Amino acid sequence: MSxxxxxxxxxxxxxxxxxxxxxxxxxxxxxxxxxxxxxELEGSPCLGYCKDKTSGKAPFAMVDGELIPQATIPExxxxxxxxxxxx
Amino acid sequence: xxxxxNAALVKRELLISLIKLMLEDRLEEGIDKIPYExxxxxxxxxxxxxxxxxxxxxxxxxxxxxxxSVEQYVDDGTPLSVYAxxxxxxxxxxxxxxxxxxxxxxxxxKTQFMVTNACQGCLARPCMMNCPKKAVTIVDGHAVIDNAKxxxxxxxxxxxxxxxxxxxxxxCEEACPVGAISKDANGKERIDYEKCIFCGNCMRECPFGAxxxxxxxxxxxxxxxxxxxxxxxxxxxxxGQFKASLGKLVSALEKAGFDAVYEVARGADITAEKEAHEFxxxxxQGEPFMTTSCCPAYVETVRKHLPELKKRVSDTKTPMHxxxxxxxxxxxxxxxxxxxxxxxxxxxxIDDPLVDYVLSVEEIGAxxxxxxxxxxxxxxxxxxxxALAGGRSFAWSGGVSTAVQAYLPKHIxxxxxxxxxxxKESFRVLKSWSEGKNTGNLLEVMACMGGCVAGxxxxxxxxxxxxxxxxxxxxxxxxxxxxxASASSxxxxxxxxxxxxxxxx
Numbered sequence: 001m002s003x004x005x006x007x008x009x010x011x012x013x014x015x016x017x018x019x020x021x022x023x024x025x026x027x028x029x030x031x032x033x034x035x036x037x038x039x040e041l042e043g044s045p046c047l048g049y050c051k052d053k054t055s056g057k058a059p060f061a062m063v064d065g066e067l068i069p070q071a072t073i074p075e076x077x078x079x080x081x082x083x084x085x086x087x
Numbered sequence: 088x089x090x091x092x093n094a095a096l097v098k099r100e101l102l103i104s105l106i107k108l109m110l111e112d113r114l115e116e117g118i119d120k121i122p123y124e125x126x127x128x129x130x131x132x133x134x135x136x137x138x139x140x141x142x143x144x145x146x147x148x149x150x151x152x153x154x155x156s157v158e159q160y161v162d163d164g165t166p167l168s169v170y171a172x173x174x175x176x177x178x179x180x181x182x183x184x185x186x187x188x189x190x191x192x193x194x195x196x197k198t199q200f201m202v203t204n205a206c207q208g209c210l211a212r213p214c215m216m217n218c219p220k221k222a223v224t225i226v227d228g229h230a231v232i233d234n235a236k237x238x239x240x241x242x243x244x245x246x247x248x249x250x251x252x253x254x255x256x257x258x259c260e261e262a263c264p265v266g267a268i269s270k271d272a273n274g275k276e277r278i279d280y281e282k283c284i285f286c287g288n289c290m291r292e293c294p295f296g297a298x299x300x301x302x303x304x305x306x307x308x309x310x311x312x313x314x315x316x317x318x319x320x321x322x323x324x325x326x327g328q329f330k331a332s333l334g335k336l337v338s339a340l341e342k343a344g345f346d347a348v349y350e351v352a353r354g355a356d357i358t359a360e361k362e363a364h365e366f367x368x369x370x371x372q373g374e375p376f377m378t379t380s381c382c383p384a385y386v387e388t389v390r391k392h393l394p395e396l397k398k399r400v401s402d403t404k405t406p407m408h409x410x411x412x413x414x415x416x417x418x419x420x421x422x423x424x425x426x427x428x429x430x431x432x433x434x435x436x437i438d439d440p441l442v443d444y445v446l447s448v449e450e451i452g453a454x455x456x457x458x459x460x461x462x463x464x465x466x467x468x469x470x471x472x473x474a475l476a477g478g479r480s481f482a483w484s485g486g487v488s489t490a491v492q493a494y495l496p497k498h499i500x501x502x503x504x505x506x507x508x509x510x511k512e513s514f515r516v517l518k519s520w521s522e523g524k525n526t527g528n529l530l531e532v533m534a535c536m537g538g539c540v541a542g543x544x545x546x547x548x549x550x551x552x553x554x555x556x557x558x559x560x561x562x563x564x565x566x567x568x569x570x571x572a573s574a575s576s577x578x579x580x581x582x583x584x585x586x587x588x589x590x591x592x
Contacts, residue, residue: 012330014461018103022330022547043330044460056159081178085240 006039006083008076009062013046020057023073030073038084099546100125101145101152102304102453109308110457114175115236122146141188144146147188151299154306156186156302158277176304182446183280184433185290185302191297194274195257198239202230205251214243214252253588261300262288264509265392282391283435286384286509286534287543300430300544304450304550307424311344315422318414319345320407320442322427322537323352323474324482327556328448331462338424338465343454347418351425352474354410355490356479359518361403363494366529370499374399376528379487381405383431384534388509388517396521399530406431411441422432426451428482428542475564483538483553488531502527508536553557 010024025043049055049067056069063079101121108117122145126138133141147157149167153174202214208228215223215230223234224244230251232243244252259276260268267282268289277295278289290298311317319340326333337348358381369377380386380401389396411423422443425436429447436445455462477490489501495501504527506513520530535541540556541549 003371009511013463014329014452015456017329018099020457020546022551025551026548045330045463050456051459 003038004084005060006064006080007042008064008080009042009044009047010040010071011047011049011058011060012078013050014041014047015050016059018057021071024059024061024071024076027076028071030077034086035080035084039080045082092294094294097145098124098148098296098299099147099389099449100455101148102302102450103457105149105152106304106308106373106454106457109305114171114305118149118167121149121167133202142219144190144515147190148172148296148299149576151186151188152302152305154180154301156181156183157188158186160189161592163288171305174376175309178305180301180303180306180437181439182434183278183283184285184430184437185278185283185287186299186301187276187278188297188299190274191295192275192293192296193297194270196255197270198254198256198260198519199234200232200237200239200244200252200254201243202232202243203251203253204229205249206230206247207249207251209248211248213246217242217246217277241372256292258292259289262292264288264511265388284384284387284391284509284534285431285434290430291543300433302446302450303433303446304454307422307444307446308344310422310444312336312415316418316420317344317540318347318349318418318421318423320349320351320354320410320425321415322424322429322432322482322539323350323355323406323479324428324542324545324552324556325426325448325451326352326479326483326559327540327552327554328428328452328545329462330555331465332467333559334467334469335465337470338468339455339460339462340451341459341461341468342465343451346422347414347421348470349410349414350472350474350477350478351406351410352478352481353413353472354406354408355478356475357409357482358403358406359477359490360494362401363491365401365403367496367499368490370528375523376415376525376530377401378520378530378532379491382532382534382539383429383435384509385506385532387431387434388514388534392514393407393517399521405435406478407435410437415441428539428545429535430543430555448542448546449544451525476560476562476565479556479563480562481538482540482556484533484536485531485534486538489528491529502530503529503531506530506532507538509534510536538546 012021028041031039045062049060049061050058059071061068061071061076064083068075068079092444108114122142125145126141135141147160150157150160150170153170206229220236222233244254258375265282265284267279268276271277290300329336340348366377376399378400379404389400407425414423421480424444424446424448425432425442433445436442477493480486480490481576484505484507492501536551540552
């Protein structure tokens with residue numbers, strides 16, 4: 001398994017917060033030990049996707065540049081697993 | 088139930104849609120289409136039997152969002168626009184502040200224990216052996232519970248080595264700490280408002296979102312349209328609800344249409360000081376203990392269920408009241424709109440002549456979204472007068488007693504204890520204190536576990552919100568120095584304003 005670093009960005013803009021985005025800031029508590037050191041987690045000011053109807057619904061997160069609308073912690077974890085080649 | 092769940096999100100989406108229409112002056116024209124727009128997606132998966140039932144429920148949700156009670160609502164074909172017109176024209180909001188949506192209520196079966204097919208029909212048969220009512224028998228090698236005999240004690244569930252027995256609860260009834268919810272003849276839940284303390288637990292816990300608070304956002308926006316000036320009084324907990332500084336929150340509230348913004352933490356500073364004086368007086372008179380009075384769900388609990396505790400509840404008014412007093416003096420022509428995480432505050436707002444409206448964090452968040460306001464992108468603005476760390480700490484469990492302590496003279500013994508969440512269990516603790524079995528001398532009572540940061544009308548995860556709020560409080564002017572000053576001075580408990588210096592940003 002390669003030692004890729006996956007970057008996770010969670011939007012904490014107001015629209016995402018109102019639709020439950022604050023939960024995503026607890027992502028760190030859900031990262032399995034085997035992934036430690038291979039992830040970069042970051043909370044971000046409004047990413048702007050809420051203004052574009054074609055992007056889907058808030059809350060938004062990005063995993064290695066890939067957008068996740070209506071993001072949940074399990075959904076983000078699934079995507080990280082995919083990126084790390086560890087499903 | 089988790090704070091952010093689909094039921095909560097649907098309610099917020101409705102609010103955003105309503106507010107958008109209101110801001111575009113198209114409420115009457117557009118409101119009837121909302122249930123269709125929300126279910127228009129070709130991949131829409133019905134929640135209940137079909138999309139038509141879902142739309143019918145969305146209609147009654149919209150009625151609650153317009154501020155109507157819906158217990159007696161029968162859809163007779165009257166369009167929502169007719170109700171919208173009525174909401175826009177009304178001058179006063181009506182009690183009760185909660186309502187039950189019959190269409191949404193699942194009429195959950197009465198709480199029961201059920202044996203699943205994980206039952207192995209074992210030799211030990213602890214379920215059968217330990218049942219105090221002999222309600223468990225073995226039929227074809229499996230345990231069966233006779234519901235006519237079962238008293239829901241739960242022993243069979245606890246003793247089954249295979250975890251084969253499950254409890255199917257009625258979540259709203261289970262969440263209610265005072266037994267105010269029960270079924271009517273049709274199995275639908277009813278709230279007994281003579282018993283209800285407006286803690287909001289049922290609203291938070293119902294998996295079908297059948298309990299809703301009656302919104303006041305339409306009333307506030309309509310008043311603004313009529314040319315009224317608005318003062319926002321935001322509760323200490325609100326500062327933890329958005330990922331932004333206090334100064335940006337103030338700008339956001341101004342941009343959303345408020346002509347003046349007051350921090351209710353300032354009123355909390357006054358409450359803390361007065362409560363400290365009152366407490367010192369009570370202790371010097373040899374009284375056994377005093378309880379805080381800032382949580383309206385707790386005060387309602389005492390009034391309706393523990394009248395014997397009434398003489399122990401502090402007579403000091405709430406932070407909302409003192410802040411409304413300041414606003415009324417400074418801006419007498421402004422309508423005073425409290426913004427908070429709390430459901431019971433809506434009740435307190437109706438009872439307090441100084442408060443005109445009470446909005447929830449959900450409503451204010453939806454207003455921001457509808458107006459495209461991102462709090463973090465706002466300009467940093469200084470509050471005219473800043474609250475102290477003590478007042479800003481009122482929103483988490485333990486914060487009130489710490490703030491009170493800071494104003495206490497050193498010679499007064501201080502043994503604070505906290506009721507962190509009103510539940511059936513903590514209710515018993517309250518009862519035992521009222522019977523003289525108190526284990527401390529100041530009891531801080533928070534109806535919500537964790538404090539106001541975990542209120543039923545919040546949008547942010549309580550853990551995240553508490554971290555944010557602590558950061559803000561820690562950067563505020565402390566009360567340590569003033570506590571000593573307060574201890575040596577002989578300020579009477581009835582001083583109209585806090586005698587503490589006010590911090591500058």
